[in-house]
Amino acid sequence: MSILAIDQGTTGTRSVLYDSSGKIIADSYREINQIYPQEGWVEHDPVEIWKTVVDTAVELTAACRGEVTAIGITNQRETVIVWDKTTGHPICNAIVWQCRRTIGLCARYVDEAEMIAEKTGLPLDPYFSATKIRWILEHSSIENIENLLFGTVDSWLLWKLTGGEVHATDYTNASRTLLYNIREKKWDDDLLNVFDIPCSLLPDVRNPMDDFGTVESIGELRGVPIRAVAGDQQSALFGQCCFTEGEVKNTYGTGCFMVMNTGDRFIRSKNGLLTTLAIDAAGKPCYALEGSIFIGGAVIQWLRDEIGIIGNAAESEAIAGEVASNAGVYIVPAFTGLGAPHWHADAKGSIVGLTRGANKRHIVRAALESIAYQSYDVFLAMVTDTGVTPQSLIVDGGAVENGFLMQFQADMLGVAVHKPHNTESTSLGAAFLAGLKSGVWDSTEELLSLRHLQHSYEPAMDEERKLVYLEGWNRAVRQTLAG
Ligand code: ADP
Numbered sequence: 001m002s003i004l005a006i007d008q009g010t011t012g013t014r015s016v017l018y019d020s021s022g023k024i025i026a027d028s029y030r031e032i033n034q035i036y037p038q039e040g041w042v043e044h045d046p047v048e049i050w051k052t053v054v055d056t057a058v059e060l061t062a063a064c065r066g067e068v069t070a071i072g073i074t075n076q077r078e079t080v081i082v083w084d085k086t087t088g089h090p091i092c093n094a095i096v097w098q099c100r101r102t103i104g105l106c107a108r109y110v111d112e113a114e115m116i117a118e119k120t121g122l123p124l125d126p127y128f129s130a131t132k133i134r135w136i137l138e139h140s141s142i143e144n145i146e147n148l149l150f151g152t153v154d155s156w157l158l159w160k161l162t163g164g165e166v167h168a169t170d171y172t173n174a175s176r177t178l179l180y181n182i183r184e185k186k187w188d189d190d191l192l193n194v195f196d197i198p199c200s201l202l203p204d205v206r207n208p209m210d211d212f213g214t215v216e217s218i219g220e221l222r223g224v225p226i227r228a229v230a231g232d233q234q235s236a237l238f239g240q241c242c243f244t245e246g247e248v249k250n251t252y253g254t255g256c257f258m259v260m261n262t263g264d265r266f267i268r269s270k271n272g273l274l275t276t277l278a279i280d281a282a283g284k285p286c287y288a289l290e291g292s293i294f295i296g297g298a299v300i301q302w303l304r305d306e307i308g309i310i311g312n313a314a315e316s317e318a319i320a321g322e323v324a325s326n327a328g329v330y331i332v333p334a335f336t337g338l339g340a341p342h343w344h345a346d347a348k349g350s351i352v353g354l355t356r357g358a359n360k361r362h363i364v365r366a367a368l369e370s371i372a373y374q375s376y377d378v379f380l381a382m383v384t385d386t387g388v389t390p391q392s393l394i395v396d397g398g399a400v401e402n403g404f405l406m407q408f409q410a411d412m413l414g415v416a417v418h419k420p421h422n423t424e425s426t427s428l429g430a431a432f433l434a435g436l437k438s439g440v441w442d443s444t445e446e447l448l449s450l451r452h453l454q455h456s457y458e459p460a461m462d463e464e465r466k467l468v469y470l471e472g473w474n475r476a477v478r479q480t481l482a483g
Contacts, residue, residue: 001069003435004060004224005427006053008075008153009232010096013049015056016427017064020440022450024424026063028056035093040100043093046081049153050160054218061220068221071161072228072434073212074235074426075153077176080132082140082201083156085149088164091140094153095132102131112194119181119188121266121275121287130178130195137197150201152177154229161226163216169203170210171285172234175277180205182277183266185285208234209283209437228433232426233257233290234278236396239429240420241451243281243444246388249425250375252399255339256296258378262287262386271381272341281444283433289385291340291378295333295349297399299367302335309360317404320365326469328353329362330476331370341381342477350480353472371399372409373473379413392416392456396423403457411461412470421454 002025007014012031019025030052035043061068078097083090095101106124109116109131113124122128133150142148151159155169174180174187179197181188187202206212212226230238233251237259240249245263250256261278266287268275278288295302300313310316332338334347351363383389392415399405400419410417422428435441441450 001067001440002064003431003440004057004068004071005431005434006057006071006073006157007232007427007430008049008053008073008157010076010098013052013056014427015053015060016424016431017060017068018428018431018435022422022428022431022447024422026060028059030056038101042096042099044079044096046083046090046094046156049094050157053157057218058220068224069440070225070227070434070438071215071221072430073154073157073226074230074232074430075157075173077152077173077231077233078127078129079153080129080136080150081153081156082133082136082148082150084147085164086147091142091148092136095136097127099132100126102126102135105131105134109194116178116191116194117268119183119191120175120178121182121268122176122178124178128176128178130191130197133197133201134195145198146200148201149203151203155203158212158226158229161215161217162213165216166213167203168206168212170206170208170229171277172208172231172279173229174205176231182275182287207283207285208279209433225438227437228430230279230430230433233259234276234288235429235433236425237261237288237429238279238432239425239427240394240396241444241448242394246386246390247394248379248382248390249394249396251425252296252371252395252397252405254296254298256293256371256375256397257290258375258382259288259290260382260386260390262289265386267385269381269385271384272343273378273381273385279433283436289382291381293374293378294336294339296371296374297397298335299331299333299370300399302333303364303367310364313399314401316364316368317402319361320368320404323361323365326365326369326472327358327362328355328472329358329366330472331363331366332476332480333367333370334480340378342377342481344481347481348483350476350483352476352479368402368405369408369469371405372412373470375409376412376470390415392418394418394420396420396425406457407460410457410459411466414459414466416459417457418453419455419457421452
């Protein structure tokens with residue numbers, strides 16, 4: 001028995017084959033081209049996305065001799081594809097979540113922003129799907145709109161995998177479109193009216209753990225049932241076994257993504273977080289708060305590529321460990337503005353607190369600390385919004401290999417930071433969902449027993465010292481925003 005998880009991300013597609021003990025049997029990865037037609041615009045070729053899914057999935061099935069029991073899909077969210085259901089061709093490139101081309105379009109709907117936020121939990125922003133769909137409808141030559149279908153990447157892949165049989169999505173992906181009412185859990189007529197989007201375009205919304213049809217278009221996988229669909233962050237939350245209210249995960253990749261399960265509580269954040277749908281223990285929708293940090297591990301890449309004071313990301317750990325403190329040096333890596341909870345789109349980065357004794361080690365340490373402080377700020381926003389202090393933080397992403405960063409994170413948060421063995425939580429979440437639905441696993445208790453922690457970092461810094469660090473960070477942020 002094995003589960004195939006297809007993780008279609010922004011930079012590429014990874015297919016991962018899991019066995020019934022939750023271990024990776026094999027994986028396969030292909031990059032996808034990033035298309036930048038103009039400044040601030042980002043596109044993908046939907047046909048190329050599909051090809052990378054076929055290539056990676058076929059490579060894996062060739063490598064594995066056993067049967068694939070079921071497939072789970074997880075995907076980059078918000079990215080929009082519109083295709084013609086008679087020809088099967090996309091009518092233009094996918095507009096990627098990062099694309100800012102609809103800033104002007106958003107201005108058209110500002111009077112409705114409060115209504116939109118109340119229904120969707122999201123701010124009116126080009127990031128989400130609705131204005132991207134509107135843009136496509138206004139800039140494409142359309143003969144018969146009835147022939148068109150819209151989907152986020154999951155829907156496109158489902159449609160392709162099932163040979164055009166299934167046009168569906170799941171709650172977590174739908175909750176990122178600005179068209180879906182997350183209180184009533186349905187496509188919302190008011191929102192569709194505001195953005196002037198016909199409902200004939202929309203996919204059917206199902207549970208993340210559900211029946212999404214069977215594969216028709218890939219010979220090697222013909223007949224295999226697709227049993228799960230979830231947006232990448234929600235899939236990672238599930239893969240990290242954050243099934244119940246108050247549990248929270250943080251992904252330390254290029255940026256950082258923190259998500260907290262808030263159970264059946266729809267909470268409108270007063271601290272710059274998004275409200276969204278996640279997945280509970282029964283595979284049904286529950287609420288979550290989400291905060292994104294634009295520059296996480298990317299500040300370490302910047303030290304390596306632009307400043308040249310480290311040779312590779314891993315050596316930042318030893319270098320930071322060579323000094324006993326940050327000596328008052330702080331980096332605020334607002335290279336692309338500051339995200340949650342500050343939300344200053346125009347902020348620029350800064351290094352503050354330099355003295356004659358400051359050296360390269362302090363700068364490297366300050367860069368790593370900045371990842372932990374930003375995550376602390378989002379964590380604090382979650383605690384403030386929910387009134388719940390999580391017992392621990394569970395982590396994944398490339399930068400969790402850095403022991404200094406993880407220990408410093410535990411010290412700042414004052415709660416344990418748990419790092420599991422398998423930090424591929426995104427694909428693991430899709431595999432867990434598909435495996436539960438197809439009977440590979442019986443319960444979330446069983447999933448918990450499959451997850452093994454590699455290391456737990458316990459908070460060890462005394463309170464007084466911690467406050468000095470945090471005050472220094474807050475001062476640095478204030479200076480940065482003032483400048
Ligand atoms: P993404 O999925 O966003 O591409 P990954 O999860 O692969 O990101 O993580 C890559 C990021 O993690 C890079 O920004 C890199 O600088 C950072 N990183 C990787 N290893 C380390 C390390 N040992 N210490 C600090 N940062 C690291």
